[in-house]
Amino acid sequence: MIRKEASNKAVRLIGFLIVLVYAVILTVPLFFAVMTAFKSEQERVINPIGFPENPSFANFVTAWTEGNLLMAAKNSIIISCGSTLLLLLSVIIVSYSLNRIRDTKIGVALYMLVLSGMFIPRVGGVTGLMLRRDLGLYNNLWGEIICGAAGITTGVFLVSGFLRTIPRDLEEAAMLDGASDKQICFRVIVPVIRPSLVTVGILAFTGSWNNALGAMLTLRDESLHTIPMALLLNFTREYSMEYTTLFAGVLITCIPVVIVYCKCQKYFVSALAGSVKG
Amino acid sequence: MTEKSKLQILKQKYKRKWKYILVMIPSLSLFVLFGIYPHLSVFPMSLYDWSPIRTTRTFVGLHNFRIMFTVELADTIDRAGNTLLYIFGLFAIQTVLSLILALALQKNTARNKFFRAYFFLPMVFSSTMVSMIWAYMYDPNLGIINNILGAFGVEGYPGTYLFSENWRAVILIVLVHIWANIGYPITILTSGLNTISGDLGEAAMIDGATTWQTFWKITFPLLLPTLFRLSLMTIATGAMASDYVVMVGSRTNSMPYDTWAAYMYKQTMSSTDYGGVSAAAVLMFFLLAIASLIQFLAMRKIENSVLG
Numbered sequence: 001m002i003r004k005e006a007s008n009k010a011v012r013l014i015g016f017l018i019v020l021v022y023a024v025i026l027t028v029p030l031f032f033a034v035m036t037a038f039k040s041e042q043e044r045v046i047n048p049i050g051f052p053e054n055p056s057f058a059n060f061v062t063a064w065t066e067g068n069l070l071m072a073a074k075n076s077i078i079i080s081c082g083s084t085l086l087l088l089l090s091v092i093i094v095s096y097s098l099n100r101i102r103d104t105k106i107g108v109a110l111y112m113l114v115l116s117g118m119f120i121p122r123v124g125g126v127t128g129l130m131l132r133r134d135l136g137l138y139n140n141l142w143g144e145i146i147c148g149a150a151g152i153t154t155g156v157f158l159v160s161g162f163l164r165t166i167p168r169d170l171e172e173a174a175m176l177d178g179a180s181d182k183q184i185c186f187r188v189i190v191p192v193i194r195p196s197l198v199t200v201g202i203l204a205f206t207g208s209w210n211n212a213l214g215a216m217l218t219l220r221d222e223s224l225h226t227i228p229m230a231l232l233l234n235f236t237r238e239y240s241m242e243y244t245t246l247f248a249g250v251l252i253t254c255i256p257v258v259i260v261y262c263k264c265q266k267y268f269v270s271a272l273a274g275s276v277k278g
Numbered sequence: 279m280t281e282k283s284k285l286q287i288l289k290q291k292y293k294r295k296w297k298y299i300l301v302m303i304p305s306l307s308l309f310v311l312f313g314i315y316p317h318l319s320v321f322p323m324s325l326y327d328w329s330p331i332r333t334t335r336t337f338v339g340l341h342n343f344r345i346m347f348t349v350e351l352a353d354t355i356d357r358a359g360n361t362l363l364y365i366f367g368l369f370a371i372q373t374v375l376s377l378i379l380a381l382a383l384q385k386n387t388a389r390n391k392f393f394r395a396y397f398f399l400p401m402v403f404s405s406t407m408v409s410m411i412w413a414y415m416y417d418p419n420l421g422i423i424n425n426i427l428g429a430f431g432v433e434g435y436p437g438t439y440l441f442s443e444n445w446r447a448v449i450l451i452v453l454v455h456i457w458a459n460i461g462y463p464i465t466i467l468t469s470g471l472n473t474i475s476g477d478l479g480e481a482a483m484i485d486g487a488t489t490w491q492t493f494w495k496i497t498f499p500l501l502l503p504t505l506f507r508l509s510l511m512t513i514a515t516g517a518m519a520s521d522y523v524v525m526v527g528s529r530t531n532s533m534p535y536d537t538w539a540a541y542m543y544k545q546t547m548s549s550t551d552y553g554g555v556s557a558a559a560v561l562m563f564f565l566l567a568i569a570s571l572i573q574f575l576a577m578r579k580i581e582n583s584v585l586g
Contacts, residue, residue: 011489015382019393022379026397026457029411033420036414046426090305097298104295110306117313121566122518124316124561125546127323130330131316150312152305176284181297210404213521213543228406232525236410243414250407258300261402268402272462273469 037247042205044244059248063235067249072221072230078141078217079226080208083148087204088197090156095193096185098156099163106195111160129217139220148208155200161234162196202271227253320563324556331550342557360448361537364523365516367452369509376463377505381493383464384471394468398461408458409525416440416450416526441527447535459515462506470504471497500514506577513573517566533561538562 038042038055047053062068094114101107128147129138137143166189174184190197212228219225226235231253235246261268324342328335347353379397383390400408415422419438442448474497482492523540527533530548532541542562545555 004479008489012382015378018378022460023393023396026400029422029457032414033411045420048422049429060495090308094302095466097302101295101298106295106299110299110302111467113306117309118315119567119570120317121563121570122317123542123566124318124320125542126552126555126559127319128316129546130313130552131312131319133312133330146308147312150308152309153313168356176287206402210406212404212406217546219425228404231404231410232406232529241413241417242421243417246410247414250410254403257402258399258556261399265398269395269398269461269465270305273465274399 026069033247033250036243037242037251041244043073059244063245063249063252066245067230067234068222068225069227069249069252071229072225073253074224075141075219075224076209076228077140079144079148080205082141082145083208084204085202086145087152087155087202090149091152091159091200092185092190092197094152095156095159095163096189098160111156114153114156118157125217132218138218139224141224143218144215148204154203155252158200159193159196162193166192198267199271202267206268224269239267291527296369317563320556320559324553324560326556327553329550329552332553335553338553340580343560345554346557346561356444356534357536357538357541360444360535361517361539363445363448364452364519365513367449368455368516368519369512370514371452372391372456372460372463373505373509376460376467378382379460380464380467380471384468394461394464401461403458405458405521406525408454409522412457412522413526414453419463441533441535444535447533448537451522451526451535454526455519461499463512467501467504470501474500490532502580503577506573506580510570510577513569514566517562518568 030129032049035046035052037059038052038057039047040056040058043053071242096113098107098114102111132138132143135143137146170188170192171184179188199250210228211226212232215226215229216232219229231246231249235242235249325337325339326335327338327341383394410415418424418441421440423440428463440450478496478500479492482496483489487495518539519537520539523535523537526545527535530544532544536544538558539562542555542558545551545558549555
């Protein structure tokens with residue numbers, strides 16, 4: 001019995017040690033990024049690992065002006081908010097309508113069509129790019145918003161699952177009171193399914209906000225750059241990197257994100273956990 | 279209102295299914311146009327010689343595929359190998375590590391909650407930010423890792439390119455991927471662990487089982503469905519992963535450590551041989567479809583044998 005106790009304790013201790021080691025691995029790169037942001041370029045070369053000798057905010061000023069971060073932030077906000085809102089509207093309309101006609105053959109078929117997005121491998125980078133060029137949705141913010149709002153599969157899947165748990169009595173009561181479909185959908189149903197809409201919204205927003213490679217293919221003008229693109233393109237040169245200003249830029253752009261994360265952490269976590277359970 | 283008239287109103291409302299279909303048309307057509315059509319149109323487009331700078335295209339049959347398996351055969355094999363290594367590395371390392379961390383942090387104490395939230399934090403960073411941070415860690419000249427290795431007197435450092443060997447480059451990039459995304463599997467596994475009743479484990483402990491035995495005999499089998507769902511997603515993510523390969527490594531030039539997805543992205547970005555890219559996409563399409571089918575069948579079998 002005592003030996004068992006001891007071995008259990010040992011297992012727990014080893015587990016906690018692994019947690020601590022991983023916490024250090026997670027912290028080290030962040031630590032160096034922050035330290036570097038406060039060093040001058042010369043100091044970084046001489047003293048890459050230690051603390052900055054005379055920390056300065058000069059890099060932050062340079063990053064803000066040279067990196068064009070204000071414009072990038074504006075573009076990022078327009079694209080992410082626009083596509084998230086449009087996507088949510090789309091998901092609400094489709095899920096509500098599909099739920100209404102879910103007993104008909106065509107309703108089932110349309111639901112299958114939307115869900116097929118889960119099984120079709122997303123390999124059409126080139127063809128999608130050419131399609132957008134042909135449609136004039138290339139190299140402008142509208143294209144980014146509209147195409148970002150097109151991917152309704154996950155959203156409809158999550159919201160439909162939620163809708164099915166709502167008893168029909170709720171809608172029928174509203175119908176008998178003479179409410180129109182629009183009223184039932186937005187006044188009665190939307191408040192009830194709000195948790196799943198929050199999940200869909202967070203997933204869509206973070207996806208769009210962090211999208212760098214996709215946006216680089218379609219947003220070619222410098223005035224359309226988003227935050228990830230500005231970090232990637234404005235501070236890096238072909239053969240050298242200005243790491244000090246780059247990390248100052250990284251810090252500026254990630255501080256709002258970290259604050260939002262600390263405030264709404266439980267929403268982020270439950271959004272991701274909810275995206276699997278379905 | 280009588281029962282009969284109530285029924286009539288409801289019947290009338292439900293009958294108007296065409297109205298519902300009509301309001302869905304804008305959303306559904308956007309979805310089909312941008313969410314489905316491009317991924318299927320790579321099939322016909324892989325049979326053409328076409329490029330973004332020419333307005334005409336010529337039908338070339340299977341020429342694009344032939345090139346992939348003759349002139350570029352060595353590169354094709356390299357890329358396939360890198361992709362498999364990426365998938366396998368991501369799957370093996372991430373699953374084991376996240377399982378250990380989720381188990382160690384299973385109890386809902388304040389300390390564990392803090393660590394879980396901290397491990398989740400990189401999930402909100404953009405892949406650009408993560409890549410820039412790690413590009414600095416890996417930088418051959420003044421990067422942190424080379425400096426640290428040099429300080430410990432490891433021969434050849436600093437100044438040695440960490441990516442000089444393909445397999446090492448792929449694994450180093452996979453580690454970045456895991457570093458950035460481990461919060462996701464931890465979250466999934468934690469919620470999976472929470473659905474397993476604690477009584478079973480406690481009963482086993484009272485009967486004299488060790489923590490180790492309890493894990494393998496009780497927790498692990500019950501966690502299998504969650505683990506399989508997670509591995510399905512891990513493998514799909516690994517196969518499609520291009521962000522870190524492109525941004526930690528070279529952003530424009532094709533590199534010998536490129537995975538298939540990264541190669542396709544770089545070709546789309548910088549080459550004009552879109553027929554070749556489409557052919558690569560078709561190959562990728564089949565591989566992914568087969569992989570997800572196998573996974574789907576295996577998962578169903580396992581779930582049946584565990585639950586049924």
